[in-house]
Amino acid sequence: MISVEEAIALVTQHAQAKSESELVNVEQSLGKTLAANLFAPISLPSFRQSSMDGYAIHLHDSNSYTLTGEVKAGDASNPRLQSGEAIRIFTGAKVPDSANAVVIQERVKKSADKIILEIQPKIGDNIRQIGEQIAEGSTCLPKGHRINPSTIGLLQSLGLAEVQVKKSLRAAVVVTGNELVEVGQSLEEGQIYESNSAVIASALAAKGIQDISQIKIKDNLEDTISQLGDALERNDLLLISGGISVGDYDFVGKALQELKVDEIFYKVLQKPGKPLFFGKRGNTYVFALPGNPASTLTCFYIYVNLLIDLISENSDPGLLRVKLPLAADYPNPFGRALFLKAKIQNSQVHILDHQASSTMISFAQANALAYIPTDQKENPAGALIETILLPYGS
Incomplete structure (x- = not known):
């Protein structure tokens, strides 16, 4: 039996980064990892933009300004303001080239075509300058960045419909146990509803893995060998829930030996999750997770999550x-x-x-x-x- 620290070190040592990348739709990229530095195709903002509802002005020595028009968000107009002139403007609207400040509406008194400012603004007040957030051509996100909901918003605001990410793993989730019943079926005495497959699949999906197969195996050695063998051939990552302990009907360990999966470690000095197996055959990684649900999820967060990040070259592997x-x-x-x-x-x-x-x-x-x-x-x-x-x- 090894320590938690030794187990983490072994996962890290045996994880090999995947070199392949793929182009995916931005809306389908959640949880995936950028395969290269991302350069901004446009500046954000791409035009001088008002950050407030108020009045765009051409500054002069008086607090009194003549109101000459209006610019709404989305308008392409560029009215020319003379010194002492102002226009009504709204949040997100294009600030005219001749305006050099925006005054928020709460600090203005309006009377007919005149406004009186309650404050003395400074040049640039309440104007988002071109490229203030990101300059065109600059690196806005580095290789290895894990895409989150905010990333998706940023990518779309840059006009990007697709993004290059590390190629997703193919994963199989295997659950074992005669006592397990699918949700929707009636429970007989001694049976329980199976939930681990949904837990693991959901956790995988949150990591950007979409190619997930789910396999249910009864407590039978021949079936276990057959179905695990098929899953090993078809997947990059095999996650097995249950059957890894040493009971009379725990056949996973025997099946993995028969299938020549190299054991990297088995059993970790931890609670919960002691009977954890980590191994590899060829390019396929195998975790046999304890069958108890909290043990399964704990081991996923500590070890499987780390492995996926390392394979994907995530710049911040593992949980914070x-x-x-x-x-x-x-x-x-x-x-x-x-x-x-x-x-x-x-x-x-x-x-x-x-x-x-x-x-x-x-x-x-x-x-x-x-x-x-x-x-x-x-x-x-x-x-x-x-x-x-x-x-x-x-």
Whole structure:
């Protein structure tokens, strides 16, 4: 059995970046990684733009200005203002070349075709200058940037319909267990609804992976070997939920041996998620995740998430980690490293109830995982602990 730190190091060591890239629709690029530096095809803004509703003016020595017209957002007109003249203007509208300031409407008194300013503006007030956000031709996003919703907005504001990203992985999600029943079917005594496939597939989709197959296998060695063998041939990443422990009906480990998957590590000194397997056959990576739902998701966030980022050459691989104080004492008598579902509130880490590996209610409420190393046995309130920020924290 190895430590968490050793397991992370081995995932990092064996991850090989994919060189292939692909052109995808910007609207379908969420979670993917830029394959090259992105250069701005236009400036943002591409014209002098009003940042407020108010009046564009040509400054002079008096606070009194003559009102000569109006420019709305989207208008292409460029009225010429003489010194002491003003036009009504709205947020986002093109500021005339001859205007050198915009005064917000709340600081203006209007009377017929005259306005009186309550303040003395300065040149450039409330005008967004050409290229103020991004200059045409400049690098606006670097290679390795992971595309988020804000990125999509930026790309579209630059007029980009497609973007070059690292080629997405093909992934298979395998769940095992005779006790599992699909949602919508009736439960018999001793059965449970299967949820891990949806959890893993959703987490993969959030990483920009769209080619995801889902496979259900009963507890049978021959079927396990056959279906895992087919999945290994067809995918870059194979995620197996359940069947990796040492029970009489846990056949995943035996099947992986039969299929000549090279074991990189098996079992990590952590809670939850001890019976975690990581291996590789050819160019296909394999994680056999513990079957308990909280264990599955914990292992995904700590190890699978990291592997995907490294393969995709994400410039910031893995989830963000910060040091924050514990809100209450939390001893660690287990002899294993702990990943605890937690909630960050008022800059403190609150360890949630329901930490069992079979329980998802605390994960649904968490926005972080609190990490307590194996040898860190006493953890008093106020102690700084490593806190891993979850991508979809509540």
